[in-house]
Amino acid sequence: xxxxxxxxxxxxxxxxxxxxxxxxxxxxxxxxxxxxxxxxxxxxxxxxxxxxxxxxxxxxxxxxxxxxxxxxxxxxxxxxxxxxxxxxxxxxxxxxxxxxxxxxxxxxxxxxxxxxxxxxxxxxxxxxxxxxxxxxxxxxxxxxxxxxxxxxxxxxxxxxxxxxxxxxxxxxxxxxxxxxxxxxxxxxxxxxxxxxxxxxxxxx
Amino acid sequence: xxxxxxxxxxxxxxxxxxxxxxxxxxxxxxxxxxxxxxxxxxxxxxxxxxxxxxxxxxxxxxxxxxxxxxxxxxxxxxxxxxxxxxxxxxxxxxxxxxxxxxxxxxxxxxxxxxxxxxxxxxxxxxxxxxxxxxxxxxxxxxxxxxxxxxxxxxxxxxxxxxxxxxxxxxxxxxxxxxxxxxxxxxxxxxxxxxxxxxxxxxxxxxxxxxxxxxxxxxxxxxxxxxxxxxxxxxxxxxxxxxxxxxxxxxxxxxxxxxxxxxx
Numbered sequence: 001x002x003x004x005x006x007x008x009x010x011x012x013x014x015x016x017x018x019x020x021x022x023x024x025x026x027x028x029x030x031x032x033x034x035x036x037x038x039x040x041x042x043x044x045x046x047x048x049x050x051x052x053x054x055x056x057x058x059x060x061x062x063x064x065x066x067x068x069x070x071x072x073x074x075x076x077x078x079x080x081x082x083x084x085x086x087x088x089x090x091x092x093x094x095x096x097x098x099x100x101x102x103x104x105x106x107x108x109x110x111x112x113x114x115x116x117x118x119x120x121x122x123x124x125x126x127x128x129x130x131x132x133x134x135x136x137x138x139x140x141x142x143x144x145x146x147x148x149x150x151x152x153x154x155x156x157x158x159x160x161x162x163x164x165x166x167x168x169x170x171x172x173x174x175x176x177x178x179x180x181x182x183x184x185x186x187x188x189x190x191x192x193x194x195x196x197x198x199x200x201x202x203x204x
Numbered sequence: 205x206x207x208x209x210x211x212x213x214x215x216x217x218x219x220x221x222x223x224x225x226x227x228x229x230x231x232x233x234x235x236x237x238x239x240x241x242x243x244x245x246x247x248x249x250x251x252x253x254x255x256x257x258x259x260x261x262x263x264x265x266x267x268x269x270x271x272x273x274x275x276x277x278x279x280x281x282x283x284x285x286x287x288x289x290x291x292x293x294x295x296x297x298x299x300x301x302x303x304x305x306x307x308x309x310x311x312x313x314x315x316x317x318x319x320x321x322x323x324x325x326x327x328x329x330x331x332x333x334x335x336x337x338x339x340x341x342x343x344x345x346x347x348x349x350x351x352x353x354x355x356x357x358x359x360x361x362x363x364x365x366x367x368x369x370x371x372x373x374x375x376x377x378x379x380x381x382x383x384x385x386x387x388x389x390x391x392x393x394x395x396x397x398x399x400x401x402x403x404x405x406x407x408x409x410x411x412x413x414x415x416x417x418x419x420x421x422x423x424x425x426x427x428x429x430x431x432x433x434x435x436x437x438x439x440x441x442x443x444x445x446x447x448x449x450x451x452x453x454x455x456x457x458x459x460x461x462x463x464x465x466x467x
Binding site (some may be wrong): 117120146192 | 245249280
């Protein structure tokens with residue numbers, strides 16, 4: 001079954017495409033909103049800032065296309081900025097309205113003595129609820145993070161938490177057929193590839 | 205909690221990983237893609253590939269090598285050597301590198317940091333810095349001076365001040381190499397490493413001098429460094445990535461575990 005990977009100018013897709021190819025997934029990149037809207041399985045990765053991501057998503061119509069796939073009930077995975085722009089708004093760039101697919105907002109880490117920002121490196125992802133993409137993965141595995149903002153959602157949409165300094169935040173969130181990680185599955189070695197494979201196999 | 209990172213650096217020449225050996229010059233020790241994949245499987249947290257002849261040969265970093273590495277390595281890796289401008293940065297990142305490292309280029313043209321950070325995001329830009337202890341003076345208040353061109357040219361710039369300036373310009377991470385300890389295998393230069401790690405809000409990688417796992421434990425116990433970079437310690441099989449991480453774990457240092465729960 002083909003996976004569509006969204007290209008909306010939010011960082012490069014090379015790592016994600018390489019990872020998908022490595023695990024044997026049939027994936028293709030698209031920046032065509034009509035094509036994206038028809039996807040039967042969708043991934044939208046991305047790095048960078050909320051404002052420019054939303055600008056592109058709005059201008060190109062890709063934002064609406066993503067919403068259409070979510071509405072159609074097909075599996076959708078967001079990674080990094082992809083887990084922030086599905087919320088209602090982001091604190092970044094002076095405040096940005098985002099896609100509003102899941103209640104909540106993206107907020108910045110608070111300054112703490114000795115805390116480096118961005119949060120960069122490997123940190124434990126502790127599962128708080130079950131999800132099919134966790135199959136075969138124990139809670140508390142280290143995944144790779146690099147971000148200065150993180151998602152803040154009502155508890156029922158939060159699937160895993162990570163602690164940085166004194167701040168505990170949601171690292172994995174979702175609703176129905178939509179699941180999204182703040183951490184980079186495509187850069188988290190063996191366990192990241194395992195989670196990507198679980199997403200590819202996820203039958204709603 | 206965030207773990208302390210163990211990073212392996214691979215110097216590459218003519219598509220072969222190479223290491224300088226005393227009295228023997230440079231010897232080839234393997235294929236960068238194979239070695240990168242192997243270290244990744246062993247549990248290394250990050251890799252750096254350094255194209256050591258790109259500058260001298262006035263050419264960009266070996267982009268095809270980056271592309272090959274990116275097909276087999278699914279942990280973050282940085283590339284350095286032959287990153288001469290924004291185009292080189294762009295191509296290296298598109299090829300699959302997570303970060304690009306600039307050293308002499310940044311000292312001579314600091315604006316490249318700001319331009320790179322703006323174009324690609326600051327998390328992609330690493331400052332490589334070579335520092336040497338020269339004694340405290342008005343010009344060099346920290347006592348450590350910045351050198352470029354492989355440690356051969358003194359710049360009359362204070363290392364601590366340069367680190368802070370680079371952070372202001374937008375660098376995402378600093379890799380600090382001590383010229384004094386590099387190759388001596390008697391431990392990292394803890395003084396300047398801690399000075400810089402405590403002075404900036406971006407992550408700091410210590411480089412130069414690791415000879416035994418105890419040196420890495422020492423680094424994390426005595427400084428605020430976020431990561432330790434090693435090279436010859438592991439390339440010649442004296443120590444392994446799991447072995448080093450095992451000692452970090454035993455010393456109570458937060459260390460990343462593999463999927464099976466082991467280091």
